[in-house]
Amino acid sequence: MTVESAGWASPDAALALPAAVAVPLLGGLAVVALRRRANLREAASLVAAVATAAIVLSLWPAVEDGLRLRMWDWLPGISLVFTLEPLGLLFASVAGVLWPVTTLYAIGYMRGNLQRNQTRFYFFFALSIAATLWIAFSGNLATLFIGYEVLTLSTWPLVIHAGNEQAKRAGRVYLGLLLTTSIGLLLPAIVWTAVLAGTTDFVPGGILEGKAGTAALTVLFALYLFGIGKAALFPFHRWLPGAMVAPTPVSALLHAVAVVKAGVFTVLKVSVYVFGVDTLDVTGAAEPMMWVAAVTLLGAGLIAVTRDDLKERLAYSTVSQLAYIVLAAALANDIAAAGGALHIANHAAAKITLFFCAGAIYTATNRTRVSELDGLGRTMPWTFGAFLVAAVSVVGLPPLGGVWSKWLLLAGAADAGQTVMFGVLLAGSLLSLAYLVPIPARAFFRPPTGRPGDGEAPWTVVLPLVLTAMACAALFIGADAVIAPLNEVLESP
C-alpha cells in the first residue's frame, strides 16, 4: 500500500478514503447485529450516516493535494487505487450529506407505512452508500467498475423490497438492463481502454490522446455512454421508472441521487480523465452521443408531461435531467463540464426534495397521482412549499441553485458553437416547467376534491424535506465554493 500526495496534506489523510467506504459497511453490519432491537438498529444507521458525512466533508481541505492511495496490484498492470479529487469529492459529499437526512426520513417513512423486512432494507441501503463512495473515490476505471457492479446488486433487493409480482418484474428489468449494459458494453470498453493505453488510471487531460484513431475513439465513447446504464440514456432508461416501485426513501436517495449520479459521474470521469476534454473536442468523438443525449433530454421531458403517477413523472424528469449532464460531457469543453458537475449537486438536492415530498404525501394521504393532489397545499403547506422550491430549482430559475448549472451549460453550448444544443437546453427547461410547476399550483390554487387531508406527515418525514429544500437555496449562494476547485482541475491540462 503506497500513498502519493502532491501537496502538504499528511499522507495519512489518504486513509480517510477507505475509511469513508468502510464506515457505511460497518454500519450495515451493525444493523444486522441489532436486528432484534429496532430503536438501536435505526440509531446505528444514523450514527454511521453522520460519521460518513463528517469524514467526507473533512476531506475538502486536502482536496487540492491530489491524494492517491495505491492499495495492491489487482489485475495485470492495474492496481486497486483510491484518489481524492474535486469531482469525486463533490459526488461523495452529495451522497454522504444526503444519507443522514434520508435515514431520518426513512425511519419515519418505513415505520409510518408499516413496512416489512426493515433490517434487510437498512443493510442494503448502507451497502449501497458504501458502493457509491467507492465509486466516488476510485482512482481508475477497474476499481470503479467494482463499485459500479456492487451498487447495482445492492440496490436490487431494495427495488423488489415489496416482494409482489410488480416489484419482481421491475427488479428483473432493473438487473437485466443494468447488468446487460455494464457487462456487455462497459466492461469491454474498460478492457479495450486498458489494452490501448496500458492503464485505466484517471489522469487529468486523459490517457487516450494519440492512442487510437477518431473512428475507434467514437466507438469507444459510445460504448462507455451506453454501457453506463445508470446514466439512463435512451434506449437504456427503462429501469429507472420501473425502479419506482421501491419504497420512497430508496427512490429519493438512490434513484434520484446515488445510483443515477454514479452513472453521470462515471460519464464525466470518463470524459474528463480518460478521454480528456481536449481529445474529445479535437477528434469530435463525442459528437454522435451529443445527439443521443439531446433526444433523451427532450424525449424524457415529453414523457414526463404525460405521466399522472407522481413518482413516475419524477423518474422521467430524472432521466431528462441526467441527459443534461451527459450532454455537458459530450459538449467537450471545460465550461460545460463544470456545469455538468455542478448539476450533479443541484439536481441531487432538488430531486431528493421532490421525492421526499412524494413520500410525505403518500404517508399522510396515501395518494400517488398528480390528479389527486388538488387543494392539498392548504393542509400540507410545508411539503408543497418545499416542492415548489425544488421544482423551481430544477427548472433553473433564481434564486435557487439550479440556475447556475443551467447557466454554465448554456455558456458551454455557446462556447462549443452548438446552437442546436443551446436550443435543446432551453426547451428542456421549458418542459420541466410544464411537468413540475403545475403540481404545487394545483395543490395551492385548486379547490380540494374528495376527503381533505389530515395535515402534514410525521415530523421525521417533513423535517428532511425542508432541509433539502433549504439546500437548494444554499447552492444558489454558495455555488462558487463548489465551482472553484472544479475549475482548477478542468483548466489545468
Add this chain to the structure above:
Amino acid sequence: MTAHLPALQVVIPLLCAPLCVLLRSRTAAWLLFLTAAAASLACASVMAWHVARGEVLRYAMGGWRPPAGIEYVIDKANVPVLILVAAIGLAAAVYGRRSIAAEIEDARAPLFYACLCLNLTGLLGITATGDAFNAFVFLEITSLSSYALVAMGRRKRALLAALQYLIVGTIGATFVLIGIGLAYAVTGTLNMADLAQRLPELYGNRALAAAVIFVFVGLAIKMALFPLHAWLPDAYAESPSVVAAFLSATNTKVAIYLLLRLAFGVFGAALVFERMPVTEIGLLLACLAMLVASAVACFQSDFKYLLAWSSIAQVGYIAAGFSLATADGVTAAYLHIINHALIKGALFAAAGIVVLRLGSARLQAMAGLGRAMPWTFAAIVVAGLGLIGLPPTAGFVSKWVLAEALIEDGRWAVLAVVLVSSLLSVVYVGRVIEVGWFRRPAEPVTVAKPPLSMAVATWSLVLLSLVFGFAPGWPIDLAEGAAAVLVGGVE
C-alpha cells in the same frame, strides 16, 4: 525425502485405496482419504516452493532412466494443477464425511472412499507425469473410478448416467490411446520431452497429423467440449454430492491441462496451431459451447443440472483462451481453470447441502431457501456472482484477462460471444437467487442446520474465490508462469 516427492504425492493416495477396502471401516476409510489428500497437498506445496525458485523436479520411476523409464516432471506448468487438485481433494474429504454418511450405506462406504482415493491418484498422476503413455494409464484410472463413483448416486438414473459416461468416456480414452500409439509409431518414444525433440522433423507426416486429431478429439470428450459434452450433465447431476463437487472442480480441468501439455509441450504449437486449423476450430467450438450451454442452463428446473450445463459453458471460456495459442490466451485459460474449479466446486458443494436438507435440488423445492438456510444460500449467491464474473470475484479476474487476450488478438466476435454468455449466466444465476429469496414456499420450510463440516468446506471454497478476486496476484503469477513454460516449450 524431497527428491521423492513427485512420486510420493501419487503413491500415497494409491496405497490408501486398497487400505480402505481392507480396513472395512467407514471412519478408517475416511481418515485414509483425508490423509491421502492432506499428504498430496503437503507434497504439492513443498514442490511448489522448489519450482517457484526456478527448479524443475525430475524423478525417474524405479530408477529407470528416461526416455526408456517413466519420468515425472514437476515444473511451473503443472504444479498449480497439483495444488488445485489436492486442495479440492482435501475440501472434498472434509465435506464428504457427513455427506457420504447420508448417501452411501455402510457396506459400500469403504469401497466408495477407495474409489475417491483412486480418482485422486489418477488426477495427480496425469498432471505429474512426463510420459505420454503413463498419462493415458492414469487417465483410465481416473475414468474407471469416476464411473463407479457416479453410479453410486441416490437415484436410479445415476446408473444410466454412469453407463452413458462409461461408453462415451471409453471412446475418448481409446482415441487418446490411438493418438499416443501413432506418435509412438512415428518416433519410437513415449517420453514427452523426447517426443517434443523428435517430432519437429516429422511435421507433415500424415500419421502424426492423425495422432494429433485422435488425441484432441479424445481429450475434447474428457473435458466435455461442445459438442462432445453429452455425458456431463447427467454424470454430474446424478452423482453423489461429494462426487459432483470433486469431479466438477477437477476432472475436466485435468483433461484440459493434459491437452495443453500435449499441444504445447509435445506436438508443439508450430504443428498444432500453425499447420493445423486448431485455433479456428477451437474458437468456433468454444463460442458454440458458451452460447448453447448457457442458453440450455437457463431452462433447467434442477439446480444441479443447471450447474452442470454452466460447466460446459465455462469449458468454452477456457477453450477460447488456449485456442488463441498466445501467452495471454493460455494465461487466461489457466487462470480460469483455477478460478472456475473453486467456484463450481463451491456451488456443487452448496447444492449437496441443499439436497441433504431438502431432499431435492429442484428449483421449485428451493423456494424460500434464503430464510430456511441463510448461510448456504449466501454461499450460492456469492459463488453465483463469481460464475457470472462480477467484480470483485475470481470469475471477474479471469474474464478480464480473457477479454484482454481476445482484444489483443483482435477477436472481437469471440469477445462478444463471451459477453453474451455472461449475460445468459446472469439469467440462470438470477433465477436461482430469485427463487431462493423472493418466492414464498408452498408450506413453511424448517430444516436443521447443515452439518458444520460441510458448511466449512463449502465456505472455504467460496472465500478462496473471493480472495482470488480481490487479491489475484498469486493465481495470476501461477498462470503466467505456466503459460510461459507451455508457450515457450517444455524446456
